Amino acid sequence: MPDSAPLPTADAYPDAGALRGLAGGAVHLPGDPLYDEARMPWNLQVDEHPAAVAYPADPQEVARVVKAAAAAGLRVAPQGTGHGAPPLAGRLGDAVLLRTSAMTGLSVDVATRTARAEAGVLWGDVVARAGRVGLAGMHMSSPSVGVVGSSLGGGVSWYARQHGLQCSAITAVELVLADGTFVRATEDHDADLLWAARGGSGGFGVVTSLEFDLLPVRTAYAGMLAWDWEHARRVLTAWGEWTADAPEAVTSVARIFQIPDIEWLPPHLRARKLVVVDAVVLGDAEAGARAIAPLRALRPEVDTFTQMPAADIAHLQLDPQEPTAVYANSVLVHGLPADAVDALVDVAGPGSGSNLLFVELRQLGGALARPAPRGGAMDHLDGSFLVLGVGLDVGTGWSAVRQDALRILDSLSPWTSSAAYLSMAYEAAARRGWSPAAYDRLLRIRRQVDPQGLFVGPQAASND
Secondary structure, three states, X not given: OOOOOOOOOHHHOHHHHHHXXXXXXXXXXXXXXXXXXXXXXXXXXXXXXXXXXXXXXXXXXXXXXXXXXXXXXXXXXXXXXXXXXXXXXXXXXXXXXXEXXXXXXXEEEOOOXXXXXXXXXXXXXXXXXXXXXXXXXXXXXXXXXXXXXXXXXXXXXXXXXHHOOHHHHEEEEEEEXXXXXXXXXXXXOOHHHHHHHOOOOOOOOEEEEEEEEOEOOOEEEEEEEEEEHHHHHHHHHHHHHHHHHOOOOEEEEEEEEEOOOOOXXXXXXXXXXXXXXXXXXXXXXXHHHHHHHHHHOOOXXXXXXXXXXXXXXXXXOOOOOOOEOOEEEEEEEOOOOHHHHXXXXXXXXXXXXXXOOXXXXXXXXXXXXXXXXXXXXXXXXXXXXXXXXXXXXXXXXXXXHHHHHHHHHHHOHHHEOOOOOHHHOOXXXXXXXXXXXXXXXXXXXXXXXXXOOOEOOOOOOOOO
């Protein structure tokens, strides 16, 4: 984590005092005993000092905080878990950080195969609840990620190649606007706001709940294959060729993984440098084994594939669940020919000197490449793979970690898309997250519902 700046005092933000007593007293100002803890996001790389931190428990408390912040001349920055906090860095000095983690209502309707999740619900909660009734949510790779934030940003799940982005599954959104008005947006009412919620990244209100479709998935064939990273070039080349013909029922991720010696990781993986392929196949064990047979032919050292309950897939990728300081950046690429694999391994594999925790290649295509029938600000992804570099500060400093990640991105520049997946590309220009028409429409919607620019939205199209 970067060196912390001195904590401000309440005197630095005298207008924030008007918020005291709101949200049942769960408002913390600089100098308060719980302020330092309250302001910390999941990604501990970010060390922000907002004018206040508020924890409303329901939409009514959200509205009171929003109105009080506006009256005090402060802005409002909604935040769930804070996995995607880096884009907020340097932008919260005049803002109320509105943490939504106290709003944890969750319901699953078996008959309609839908869920309603309030803004503090985590994907682990959804997959556990849905799994008990034979359903699955299009969850992220970590169960500790918030449903609302990841859905607003798009949402690439383990079922994405067959079912598209999670944001396309949204059927209704409830939110508090800049004037304190509560709105429930559907296809029939305030449809522009529903369109914006489908991948618009926020910035147009405080989303207090989402309703979305679930999938009739009880089990899937899933697991990990792993080799020593000396085989990275061979394995990644073969994996790239395999993905070209893989059915849409398959979604896979390949990683060059420098695994730390951390107690919660499986003992046989700790302190190893591996090339790993994780995959989920929608279907039975026979179909799954048939689908991954070309990868098994590469004779992996580790093979954990089995037919597993859908709820267990949320834990497949061994992502850290406790708050962690990480740097991440990504690009979308149009292909992974042998030259691209060579370039990637040269800067991230054996002998590269890279300090990154892992470099991840997420298989896209399939339904992700086709505009979703429901439409939305983000309705598909313009790339065949999402390449993500993730690093921890292991004593070299964040600048060195960032440079290692940028070398990954630069090495793939001949194959890079002009688009970006902003939920994992913190330094990309906002316009790259949407088509020109969608970006302009997002700006118009925000100006209509937030003409004074009250909301600070991570990776949101804005009129700042």
